[in-house]
Amino acid sequence: MLIITCPHCGPRPELEFRYGGEAHIARPADPSTLTDEEWGAFLYQRANPRGLHAERWRHVAGCGRFFNALRDTQSDFFAATYPAGTPRPDTDASGVKESGR
């Protein structure tokens, strides 16, 4: 079970959280102006990287708030968590070692 640091509540066990998919995919302001291809990409295309992944979590059994996290998909260690609406921190994979070794 992972330890996830809610930006509002601090480190808590994974079972208090719900995963929310890739972060920083904003809903288009006016979807009607998008082509089917563009809309399809917004709906379905995701990065799925091996390494650092910016993703959404919700502290559903805590403060209830959505926030973003940078997680290394290989090691499952978090490089950072940050409030929704703030930009992705400029962190490389070396920051991940903070959580583990």
Added chain:
Amino acid sequence: MSGGFRLAAGGRIDRSRPLRFTFDGRSFRGFAGDTLASALIAEGVHLVGRSFKYHRPRGIVSAGADEPNALVGVGADEAHYTPNLRATQVELHDGLVAESQNRWPSLSFDVGAVNDLAAPLLPAGFYYKTFMWPQRAWTSFYEPKIRAAAGLGRAPGAADADRYTQHFAHCEVLVIGSGPAGLAAALAAAETGVRVILCDEQPEFGGSLLAEREAVIDGLPAADWAAAAVAELETRDNVTLLTRTTAFGYFPHNLIGLAERVTDHLGVRDPRLPRERLWQVRAAEVVIAAGAIERPIVFPENDRPGVMLADAARTYSNRYAAKPGERAVVFTAGDAGYRAALDLAAAGVTIAAIADLRPAATGALPARARAAGIDVRTATTVTGTRGRLRVSQAHLAAIKPDGSVGAAEAVPCDLVLMAGGATPSVHLFSQSRGKLGWNEALKAYVPESSVERERSAGACRGVYELGAVLADGYDKGSAAAKAAGATTAAASRSFAAKALDAGSDGFIGAAPHGRNPAFAKAFVDWQNDVTAKDIKLATREGFRSIEHIKRYTTTGMATDQGKTSNMNALGIVSDALKTPVTAIGLTTFRMPYTPTTFGIFAGHSRGALFDPVRTTPIHGWAAEQGAAFEDVSLWKRAHYFPHAGEDMHAAVARECLAVRRSVGIFDASTLGKIEVVGPDAAEFMNRMYTNAWAKLGVGRLRYGVMLREDGFVTDDGVVGRLAEDRFHVTTTTGGAPRVLQMMEDYLQTEWPDLDVWLTSTTEQWAVIAVQGPNARKVLEPLVEGIDLSPAALPHMSAATGTICGVPTRLFRVSFTGELGFEVNVPADLGRVVWEAIFAAGAPYGITPYGTETMHVLRAEKGYIIVGQETDGTATPDDVGLGWAVGKAKKDFVGKRSLARASMSAPGRKQLVGLLTQDPQVVLEEGAQIVADPAAPVPMPMVGHVTSSYASAVVGRSIALAMVKGGRARIGETLYVPMPGGTIPVTVTEPVFYDPKGERLDG
């Protein structure tokens, strides 16, 4: 030969506490402190099981968690029976009942042993090669037969009567293992004041120190030193000591699973205690001090009872005062065999010979053995053994300088000891995803680089000499405390240790034997009956990766996970392929370290506590009325209210007609409810739902449809506008959490600028639906401040006031097609109001109805249920809800997807009604629909039945269905092929009763 093998003195057993136990119905004696295995050995019993595949007689091989053979079923009755326990880890208690496994009719005469004679027919991969065709025979014939013949223990015949608990714990330093390294680590960490947990799978702390005969630490015999160390730890408040506790799994972010066996060792159990306790320990730092496992040597017929690991024999003799035999041959690849020989000789065992694979043996231990007059033969191998149910001879032969094997000499013995060298126990380290490195000098994999915050100490990282182990443990314990933030450092401390050092020599692979390999069974994996020949065959058949060889031969795949066998298998593959061990790879170490009960994972989550149960405020009333209940998500809902002698069909028909003819009362409290409040509430609703909300007046209701962003219906419900800035939103019973999560998601992350607050109010309101032509007459006398007249409260409107003096939000709404009301009252007062309405309805024969009647009534009207008519691929138009989509709205969730061409393509499945040509036939929900029942199989399917009931008011069966191009097919005949015959149906409009909706006004 019972009883003759208990040494007169010594050992850690408590001779003042004799115990009785039975094994396969025979009565035996032992002492407190014995394991089942040590007690059997003291009674001269080595034969304890039959092997998995060949049913060969098998004996006790080890003295611990690595035991591959001695698997037993333990328990005096079925409700307390546990199969597949290692006899080497089962603590003896008075009255213990154990039985051997995988034998029939008896252990000493086993019919399945014919497999052994047929062994040439059962090579590696035999199952894959043989039981391939026909596929059908696999489930009907092969698998049951194979399972019956080749098996582990049997499942208990009764539900587990024991209780299991679960516990979370936090500490700075968790030390796993309490041998010299673990004790020293715990002493160091404890001294710094941080929270320390020390756990060990054994009933007593001390690990290998408990089996030492000569070792001395700080002037004390090793076991006494261990006791003193434990006593020191016990005085500290910051230390938690857990014996009988196995660290079985290393989970991410330093979460360690510990299984504590609380009562298994007690003859009379304290009913207040659980059988086992799961500890989920989150440790800042972990010190793994798991020790090492002795490797057997792979030589022909090395599986006879009486062939055991040298260190295990030493443990039985030194720790349990149980002499494992009278006359031993020691087969060794290092000095450890000599240490065992000396200890056994001291216990009165005759050492017939020591066969040493090494060309020379020059250390202190061989010198002592020679001085003691023991026949030491270097450059010598064992080419085979004899003996049916117990070894009676070992065949020793010289290994010539050219590598060939000389003539064998038969040496009579009843014990053969194997000392193949030490394998560091890297299981937990490996589970933590740490990287292993090959140490050529040790011929072993040892921890190389860590991923989690842990460190290994002592033998589990290849440090074997006692003084070095103690120093390493202390160092690691001190470093772990420091890394975990200890503010004081552990004082420097050194340990004066004096012990016989067995060095680190060893052997991996199969020993040379010079015999025809076709007839020599040299076992690598005892538990899965895998021989050196099987592994060589796999390499000849082209397997190269150890992961593939493992699966093909099943080596290392048994419940012991190859603790004793994996390294030898690697050595054999390496030798066969002429490839270095490091190039062959290593199989994955998986949790659990030793088998773990299901009970400990289930904890209290069984029976009534398996899942939370949600009940409504009216539940008790319904139960008193004899309602049948059904599960809807976590809710218990009244399904129907049968009168005496009624089945469900009769009860539902009666309930339906009561609603249609007079009045019914229904508990709708499980409806999901969300209060949407704020200056931007209407704008938020506009964006979340397909409908237009801005112009909905205060006091009005509207049926809302919610889509996912992909355009498909995800939920629906009636929404009331109670004020300009306040909406009372209802959702489906099962959909409430999903809808709230989706609303929160959009509100928090897409439109944080909207000033809206969302609150789940599902459990705040009891909802009492009163439906039927007499509904108004029932409610009118009970309400105050609410005008129920059609003019004041038309269909789809809401009023606030009181009912029976209780504040209410009263909705005029109908899910039945009749005049209807839904009375929302605070949950605490739900039952009071319900009973008042029920009493007021008595003159009208008010009838309580359940979810089945609710379903029938809505289906008669063609009202959909999201999740029944829809399946996540239905658009609003598909289910006849196109009218609910606000065409003028610029945007809402899912709107853009509805504009995709495929979302309005012809041939989409559409909601229609179906009438069977025979009105008595009720279709099966989920049944497929075809246009041409004579079409060849597989027939093209055009749709499926979504809802189907016998309708009392229509007087026949009705059904709803999703059919391709359905609305254009109205009037057509389609077919529902069923096992009993094809059922012709006519496609109709999906409304079967009161199509004009005239009854809504009563």
